[in-house]
Amino acid sequence: MKTPRNMKKAVLIGSIALLTLVTAACGNGNNSSDGKEEGGKVTLNIMHPWTSPNVDNEVYRARIAAFEKLHPEITIKQDGVASAQYKTKLRTLATANNLSDINVVWPGADLKPLVDGNLLLPIDSEMANWSSILPEDALAGFNQDGKQYAIPTKQTFVDIIYYNKEMLAKVGYDVFPDTYDKFIDAVTKLKASGVTPIALGNKEQWPLQSSYLSAFQERFVGSDFLKKVMNKEAKFTDPQYVKAIGAIEELSNLKAFNTDANNMDSVQAQDYFIQGKAAMHISSSTVDSRIRITNAEGDKYGIALFPSVTGGLGDAKKSSGVVQFGIALSSELKGKKKDAALEFMKFFVNEDLYKELISKGVVVPAKVDIPADASEYLKEMMALTGNGTSPVFDSVIPTQVTSVMQNGLQAITVGRMTAEQLAKDVQAALDNMK
Amino acid sequence: MHTLKGTKYAIFFGLLPALIIYLGIAVVPIGMSAYYSFFNWDGIRPLSYVGLENFTEIFKDSIFWLSVKNNAYILLSGLLGQIPVGLLLALILNRKMKGAGFFRTIGFLPVVISSVMVSLIWSTVYNTEYGLLNSILGAVGLDSWQQNWLGDTAWSMLSISVAYIWQNCGFFMVIFLAALQNIPNEVNEAAELDGASGLRKVMRITIPMIRGTILVAVVFSISNSFRVFDLIQIMTGGGPAHATEVMTVYMYSNAFVNMRFGYGSAVSVLILLFSLIVVSVVNRLGKEKEA
Numbered sequence: 001m002k003t004p005r006n007m008k009k010a011v012l013i014g015s016i017a018l019l020t021l022v023t024a025a026c027g028n029g030n031n032s033s034d035g036k037e038e039g040g041k042v043t044l045n046i047m048h049p050w051t052s053p054n055v056d057n058e059v060y061r062a063r064i065a066a067f068e069k070l071h072p073e074i075t076i077k078q079d080g081v082a083s084a085q086y087k088t089k090l091r092t093l094a095t096a097n098n099l100s101d102i103n104v105v106w107p108g109a110d111l112k113p114l115v116d117g118n119l120l121l122p123i124d125s126e127m128a129n130w131s132s133i134l135p136e137d138a139l140a141g142f143n144q145d146g147k148q149y150a151i152p153t154k155q156t157f158v159d160i161i162y163y164n165k166e167m168l169a170k171v172g173y174d175v176f177p178d179t180y181d182k183f184i185d186a187v188t189k190l191k192a193s194g195v196t197p198i199a200l201g202n203k204e205q206w207p208l209q210s211s212y213l214s215a216f217q218e219r220f221v222g223s224d225f226l227k228k229v230m231n232k233e234a235k236f237t238d239p240q241y242v243k244a245i246g247a248i249e250e251l252s253n254l255k256a257f258n259t260d261a262n263n264m265d266s267v268q269a270q271d272y273f274i275q276g277k278a279a280m281h282i283s284s285s286t287v288d289s290r291i292r293i294t295n296a297e298g299d300k301y302g303i304a305l306f307p308s309v310t311g312g313l314g315d316a317k318k319s320s321g322v323v324q325f326g327i328a329l330s331s332e333l334k335g336k337k338k339d340a341a342l343e344f345m346k347f348f349v350n351e352d353l354y355k356e357l358i359s360k361g362v363v364v365p366a367k368v369d370i371p372a373d374a375s376e377y378l379k380e381m382m383a384l385t386g387n388g389t390s391p392v393f394d395s396v397i398p399t400q401v402t403s404v405m406q407n408g409l410q411a412i413t414v415g416r417m418t419a420e421q422l423a424k425d426v427q428a429a430l431d432n433m434k
Numbered sequence: 435m436h437t438l439k440g441t442k443y444a445i446f447f448g449l450l451p452a453l454i455i456y457l458g459i460a461v462v463p464i465g466m467s468a469y470y471s472f473f474n475w476d477g478i479r480p481l482s483y484v485g486l487e488n489f490t491e492i493f494k495d496s497i498f499w500l501s502v503k504n505n506a507y508i509l510l511s512g513l514l515g516q517i518p519v520g521l522l523l524a525l526i527l528n529r530k531m532k533g534a535g536f537f538r539t540i541g542f543l544p545v546v547i548s549s550v551m552v553s554l555i556w557s558t559v560y561n562t563e564y565g566l567l568n569s570i571l572g573a574v575g576l577d578s579w580q581q582n583w584l585g586d587t588a589w590s591m592l593s594i595s596v597a598y599i600w601q602n603c604g605f606f607m608v609i610f611l612a613a614l615q616n617i618p619n620e621v622n623e624a625a626e627l628d629g630a631s632g633l634r635k636v637m638r639i640t641i642p643m644i645r646g647t648i649l650v651a652v653v654f655s656i657s658n659s660f661r662v663f664d665l666i667q668i669m670t671g672g673g674p675a676h677a678t679e680v681m682t683v684y685m686y687s688n689a690f691v692n693m694r695f696g697y698g699s700a701v702s703v704l705i706l707l708f709s710l711i712v713v714s715v716v717n718r719l720g721k722e723k724e725a
Contacts, residue, residue: 088690095477095695113693117478203671260562262585262674272563400692411675414587 046102049086055360107141108395122147138365150326155365159215167279176304199278200261201269205406214320215306218390220244222314226396245419293361317387404429471700488700509659511595520606553668556597587677613647660709
């Protein structure tokens with residue numbers, strides 16, 4: 001029965017070797033499919049969030065197809081991820097050092113870790129392709145430490161108030177209220193008349209933070225506040241900022257939102273609004289195509305920005321916006337694949353892309369001539385948002401602090417927290433960040 | 435002697451592939467998780483060692499304890515809901531009746547449907563606007579009973595528990611059904627001859643006969659309750675305001691959404707620890723009774 005020592009050792013070493021082999025094989029399997037260069041053929045992977053049936057998503061996918069037609073030697077393998085999950089997948093792949101060759105990235109706080117981890121390719125040498133049409137402020141969010149990492153495709157303003165003209169007229173507002181007090185008055189009257197004042201779909205938690213808070217903070221504390229907070233020159237607990245959060249508390253107390261605001265996603269809230277069940281909906285300029293441009297009854301709806309606040313330190317004309325869908329390349333690209341990827345980028349983001357987007361009613365960050373067939377709605381949107389841009393909360397504040405804010409805003413809507421408490425929690429989360 | 439030795443090695447080598455896979459996908463990741471729990475790590479920048487700081491932070495984190503409480507809620511709804519309902523279904527379907535096979539399939543169906551579908555189905559049932567539940571309540575004149583089932587913090591955990599019980603009771607039904615069919619006919623006949631019938635027979639004969647299976651089911655139910663994730667992630671994402679947060683959802687949002695892999699790993703280590711403790715307590719209680 002005695003087992004020879006050597007045998008035991010051999011078995012142990014053998015199993016370790018096998019284990020390494022199995023795990024190593026798994027790791028390689030992934031990489032080898034990433035990029036094969038067979039006889040001049042190149043395959044590039046792109047991960048993007050363009051899965052839902054939006055007009056701009058169709059433009060993007062059509063351009064990928066056009067590129068493949070133009071370059072039969074390059075195959076583009078698409079990995080479309082639903083936009084609510086996209087950022088999580090991007091970060092997870094970044095963690096595993098396994099980014100796609102071409103990635104769609106967000107500016108500012110979202111971009112920073114990717115750059116810190118040396119995962120993205122600086123593209124400064126290629127900037128001549130875009131410098132004539134893209135102004136500096138459109139590129140700034142994708143610039144870190146003086147190096148450019150991505151090129152944006154569209155500009156999104158997150159705080160557009162869509163309103164049902166008829167419903168507001170019924171409570172005495174033929175034009176959209178221009179002060180905060182009148183806005184609250186309109187909400188109160190709408191509620192009293194049995195109409196849900198604002199359709200909110202906050203299940204994914206970003207709408208209150210991105211669309212609402214970004215707008216409120218501009219009106220109450222101004223555009224540079226978030227930067228000051230990050231530089232420790234200001235605090236979320238400053239009374240004026242608490243008032244900005246308090247606006248959400250006030251709206252919840254007035255029962256301005258539909259009761260199931262926390263179970264609806266943003267698309268369901270749009271439906272709710274379009275079906276005439278609510279008088280207002282606050283969301284991004286992206287949904288204009290659905291609410292007005294492609295909607296036969298689009299004329300029913302007007303757009304406005306959040307009104308001015310008495311004693312507020314900000315600018316009532318500014319809209320909160322971010323440049324979106326930055327196209328960035330993986331830093332692992334080399335040789336033929338790198339050339340092909342740069343070629344793709346040059347083709348994908350050029351004047352034609354911006355023009356196609358404009359003609360579909362999408363606001364773009366580029367300075368290009370507005371085509372004759374651009375919709376009136378788009379021109380109205382551009383006029384509304386053309387008076388300066390204010391930062392969006394989560395494009396400046398790091399994700400883990402943003403998530404405290406988002407959960408807290410949800411807690412406010414169910415009456416489990418006050419604006420003061422939330423301001424304290426968020427400030428504490430920022431202070432504790434390592 | 436020699437042949438025996440040979441068989442031993444054969445058994446060992448036969449088990450080796452399974453052992454390697456098990457080590458690779460279960461033991462090694464657990465070890466890695468435990469390792470990461472001592473670091474502050476965003477997944478991209480280098481690891482920085484913080485010792486037990488993640489754990490001390492967790493113990494002070496009220497949201498974590500809220501998630502533990504909700505896990506206990508889920509655990510109890512498994513024990514007090516899934517197992518009795520599963521047993522009841524099994525007892526009903528174990529009798530000779532028409533269409534037993536059909537009903538067994540129906541009962542087992544929720545177990546085979548993917549959790550994502552289950553979550554979406556129940557989200558629709560609970561919808562305040564057009565959901566089945568509120569519609570039924572409205573149709574029978576119980577408008578005042580209509581609720582915002584998932585969005586109201588007073589109801590959200592209960593609503594989720596009902597979906598959780600529905601999803602898994604079929605699994606326990608099948609386990610119990612198999613056990614019931616292993617009870618020898620003589621035992622049942624003898625019981626009936628002695629005048630035991632109905633509830634009395636179930637309590638005195640049937641349940642004691644399948645005690646072992648019930649104990650296994652209890653352990654299954656407990657370990658399932660610590661793993662519940664997709665149902666809640668899809669129905670509420672842990673909201674509103676953390677009201678339906680459970681440990682796995684909390685771990686996921688910390689690690690993968692907030693990019694705090696060290697902290698998330700520490701939570702996962704605690705999940706493992708808690709489930710080991712509860713399962714071993716149950717096992718011990720079960721053994722004591724047997725002895």
